[in-house]
Amino acid sequence: MTTPVSAGRPDGLRERKKAKTRRTIQEQALRLFAEQGYDATTVEQIAEAAEVSPSTFFRYFPTKEDVxxxxxxxxxxxxxxxxxxxxxxxxxxxxxxxxxxxxxxxxxxxxxxxxxxxxxxxxxxxxxxxxxxxxxxxxxxxxxxxxxxxxxxxxxxxxxxxxxxxxxxxxxxxxxxxxxxxxxxxxxxxxxxxxxxxxxxx
The missing domain is CATH 1.10.357.10 (Tetracycline Repressor, domain 2)
Known part of the structure; x- marks a missing residue:
C-alpha cells in the first residue's frame, strides 16, 4: 500500500512526536515536489521547509525516494x-x-x-x-x-x-x-x- 506515514496511529507522547515529525517532513516534501518537481527538490530543501536538519530527515527517511x-x-x-x-x-x-x-x-x-x-x-x-x-x-x-x-x-x-x-x-x-x-x-x-x-x- 502507498499511504502516509501517520497511518500507524502510535501511542505514547514520544511516538506521537516522532509521527508528527515524519508527517511534517512528508507534507513539506510533497508540497515542494508539486511546486518545483521531484528531481529539482533536494533533501536540504525539504529539511529546511520542515524545520529539521538534514541528519534528522535521514533518521526518518533513508533516501529522498523513501519520503x-x-x-x-x-x-x-x-x-x-x-x-x-x-x-x-x-x-x-x-x-x-x-x-x-x-x-x-x-x-x-x-x-x-x-x-x-x-x-x-x-x-x-x-x-x-x-x-x-x-x-x-x-x-x-x-x-x-x-x-x-x-x-x-x-x-x-x-x-x-x-x-x-x-x-x-x-x-x-x-x-x-x-x-x-x-x-x-x-x-x-x-x-x-x-x-x-x-x-x-x-
Whole structure:
C-alpha cells in the first residue's frame, strides 16, 4: 500500500512526536515536489521547509525516494486482519480488513495518497522501488492469511491468493489515479475485492 506515514496511529507522547515529525517532513516534501518537481527538490530543501536538519530527515527517511514510498499501512492491514472473527469466511475477513483500514484514512491523507501515487507512476526511480513495497505487502498478507488458515506463508495457494489481491489493489489504484481520485479509494477497492472474493466463497 502507498499511504502516509501517520497511518500507524502510535501511542505514547514520544511516538506521537516522532509521527508528527515524519508527517511534517512528508507534507513539506510533497508540497515542494508539486511546486518545483521531484528531481529539482533536494533533501536540504525539504529539511529546511520542515524545520529539521538534514541528519534528522535521514533518521526518518533513508533516501529522498523513501519520503514518497514509506508508509505504515502494512501494519494497519496486519492488525485489522488479526482482529477479524476466527469463524468469518476468509473472503469476508479480507474485505472487512480493508474496510477497517481505509476507514482510518482521513480525507487529507487520501489527497496525499493520490499525490504519492502519481509520483510513483511518473518517476522511474520510484516505479522501480514500488515493486519492493508491493512484495513487502504480499509478505505481510501471506503471513496473516497463513496464520488464520493454519498454513505456511509460502504455501502456493496462499501466495497465489495474495498475488491476486495485490493485482486488484494495483489496478484499482491506477484507475483511481486516472479518475483523479473522483471516488473514495476505499470504496473502489471494496467494490473490486467483492468480485475477487466471490471467486473463493467469500
Amino acid at each position: 514518497v514510498l514509506q508508509d505504515d499501512y502494512d501494519v494497519l492491514l496486519q492488525a485489522a486482519l488479526a482482529g477479524q472473527p476466527a469463524d468469518a469466511p476468509l473472503g469476508v475477513a479480507l474485505r472487512e480488513m480493508f474496510r477497517q483500514s481505509f476507514a482510518q484514512i482521513s480525507a487529507e491523507e487520501e489527497k496525499d495518497i493520490l499525490t504519492r501515487a502519481r509520483l510513483q507512476m511518473s518517476i522511474p526511480a520510484l516505479r522501480a522501488r514500488t515493486l519492493d513495497n508491493l512484495l513487502s505487502t504480499v509478505a505481510t498478507l501471506s503471513a496473516g492469511i497463513a496464520e488464520r488458515s493454519g498454513r505456511e506463508p509460502h504455501d502456493p495457494e496462499i501466495r497465489a491468493l495474495c498475488g491476486a489481491i495485490m493485482g486488484v489493489l494495483v489496478t484499482t489504484l491506477l484507475a483511481w489515479v486516472n479518475q483523479d481520485g473522483h471516488r473514495p479509494l476505499g470504496e473502489m477497492v471494496d467494490e473490486a475485492l467483492k468480485h475477487l472474493v466471490e471467486g473463493f466463497g467469500g
